[in-house]
Amino acid sequence: MTIEPVTFLGRVKRDRESGVVIPVSEAARRMSAYRVAASVDFPLMEEMRDRAREVRLHTLANLDKYLAQFASQVEANGGQVHWAADGDEANAIIRQIADDNDVRTVVKSKSMVTEEIDLNESLEAAGLSIVETDLGEFIVQLSGDKPSHIIAPVLHKTRYDIGELFAAKLDRGFSTDPAELTQMAREHLRREFLTADMGISGCNMAIADTGTVVLVTNEGNGRLTTTAPRIHVTVMGMERIVPTFGDASAVLEVLARAGTGQRLSVYTNFVSGSRRHGDPDGPDAFHVVILDNGRSRTLGGQEAEILACIRCGACLNICPVYREVGGHAYGFTYPGPIGAVVTPSLKGLDEWHELPYASTLCGACVEACPVRIDIPKMLLTLRSRAATDGHLPGWLTFAIGRYATAATHPRQFRLLLKAGGVVGSMMARDGWISKAPSHGANWTGARDLPQPAKQPFHARWKARHGA
C-alpha cells in the first residue's frame, strides 16, 4: 500500500486542506486518554510492560529457533507453512492455494501485513472476489480508501461520512447512528461469511511451542473468518512469534490496554489448525504464510528493536505530529512513529528518507509504547544514514558544516554571533524579523523571529567581568 502524492509534505498539505486530519486528531487524543486511564487502573502495568518487552526482545534474539519450532508445530497440527521472501512471493503462494482449492470468494479479517503486500489487489487481479470483514476495513474497501491507523483504519472518517457511504453503496437508507450502521454492515457481511471459500486473517502473535496463531479483535469477524470458510490462510510477519502461551498472555496484558484502553479485546482467538475429528466447525485446511519482506535485513541492522512492536497503535495516538497530519501522510501501511521507522527499515531510505525527519523527537512515543521501543533513537540512526547517503538538502549540509567549523573555532564563533547581531538589526523592526530571506522564510512564513542580540552573552559577560 502506497499513497500518492509522493512527498510527505504534499500529502500533509492535501489532508490538512481536505480536513480529514480533524477527526483523526480528536480520536487519537481520546484513545490516548483511554490508554492512560487503563494504565492507572492496572497497578501491574509498568511491570507487565517490562515483562512484555523482555518476551519480545528474547524472541527477536532467538527468532530463527522459535520460527522453526512454530513451523514444525503448525505442521504437526496438520497445517501447512509457506515461507515468503517478499510480498510478490506471498501473494503468489496465496493465489496458488486459492487455485488449488477452487476458491472464488474470500473473506478477510483485519491484517496490516496484507496491506503491506497489496494482497487484495493481487487476488482481485487473479479474478477472486475479496471482502474485508473488519468494520473499519470494510468501510475502507467500500470507499476505495486506505487505512489511516493500524488498529482503527477509518479514524479519518466521521459517522456522517460513513452514513453517506452506506446509503450509496449498501442501498439501506441513511443513518448516522453507529449502532444502526454497524447492523447494516453485519447483515451485509453475514452473507459473505457463509458463502466464502477462503478466509484470510492476519496474526497478532504466533506461539512457537504450540503452533497457535493468536488473533485479537473486537468484532468477532476474526472468529468467523477463521472458521466458516473451507480454507483458512494466516499471513504473518516473521517477527510475530512469541515462545509460549504464558509469553503470549504477557503481551495480551498490555496490548489492548495500550491500544484502546480495554483490559482485553472483546475476542481473543487461538487458532491451532484445521477442523479435527469431532470438531463441530472449522476449516478443512490451515495455511500459514510467513513473510520476510525486509524483516531479516531490519533484524540485522540498527533498528532491529522495532520488530518488537506489538502493533497497538499507542505511539500513533500520542504522537503530536500524527495528530496534526493523520495517517495517510506517512505514505505507507504503517503510519505515525512506528511507520517512520518501519517503512524506511523495510523498504529502504532511498524512497523513504523523509519519514525519519517527520518527527520532533519529542519522545512521547517511547513513553506510551507498551514495550518501550526507543523510536526517537532509531529515527536518529536512520537520519544519520540518510545524511550519509546524501538525502539531506544541500543548503542544510552546507550550513551545518560551516556552523560546525565556526563552533570549533571560538574566535570565529564570536565573530559570527556579532555579525548575526548586525545583520539581524538591519532586518528587524521593533526587535522582530517578520520576513527572513532564503531558507529563513521557512521560519518567518508563520512566525516572527526575534532579532539576534547586538550584544551576545559572550560580550555581555566580558563587559561585566572583564574576562
Add this chain to the structure above:
Amino acid sequence: MPLSWFQMAVQLFVTCLVDSFFPEVGEATVDVLESAGETVEFPADQTCCGQPAYNVGLRDDARKMAAHTLDVLDATDGPIVLPSGSCTDMIVHHIPELMAGDPRRAAQAERVAGRTRELSQFLVDDLGLETVGPGCGDCSVAYHPSCHGLRNLNLRTQAESLLDHTEGVQRVELPDAENCCGFGGLFSVEMPEVSVAMMETKLKNVEASGAAILVGGDVSCLMHLGGGLHRNDSAVTVKHFAEILAGRLDNAHDD
C-alpha cells in the same frame, strides 16, 4: 558526587541560542545562581554542543562540535549548569553515545556528563532549594515543559515547583501541557507546515490557560512559540523560568 563538588564554582554553559538570541536569559541564569549562593564562571571558549548537527543526522559535524565542547568543559571543575533541557540532554546522553567508539573521548564524555545539570534540576534536586531570587512580583504564568527535559531528563516538577514557591507568581494549568510544541530543531524549518500546525495547537491551549506569560525552560521552544504569539498579535509573552525567578521581566532583548 563528593559534597565539595557542590561547593565549587558553577560552570555556566549558556547554549548557542541563548548566546546569540537570548543573552538576557543567560544573565537571568547568572542572577538566579548567584542568589542561590553560587559563584558562577563562564568558560569563554564555549560554542555549541552539536545538537543541531546530531539531530539532522550529520554525526561527523556533531562529533566535532561535541569534542570542542568536551575539551572546554573538561578543563574546568565543579557542576556544569545549562538553562536548557535539550542541550543538557545532548551533553548527558547523546555526546557519550557519539563518542562511544573512541575510548579517550568516551571517558571524557562520561566525566562531563556526570557533572552536567539543567538549571531547575540543579536548583531543586542538587541544591534542595524551594525557590530562589526575588521573583517577578504579581504575574500569571503557564508553564510549557519542553520535551527533552521532560522525558529524557525526567524533569516532571522542578521548574513548576520553583515557580509555585515564588511569591507573586500565579501559575495556571496549561491544557495538554506535555504535547510537543512543534519546534523540533531544524524540523521547524524543514517541515514548517507541520511545525506551525503543532504550534497553533499549543498556542490555542496557551490562550485558553488565561496566563499573561508563557514560561518554559528552553529558549528554542520559546523562540518558536513567542514568534507565533507575536505574529498572531497575542498579548501573551514568553519568558524563561530563570527570568521569572530573577524578576527580569522587561529585559530589553536587543541591547
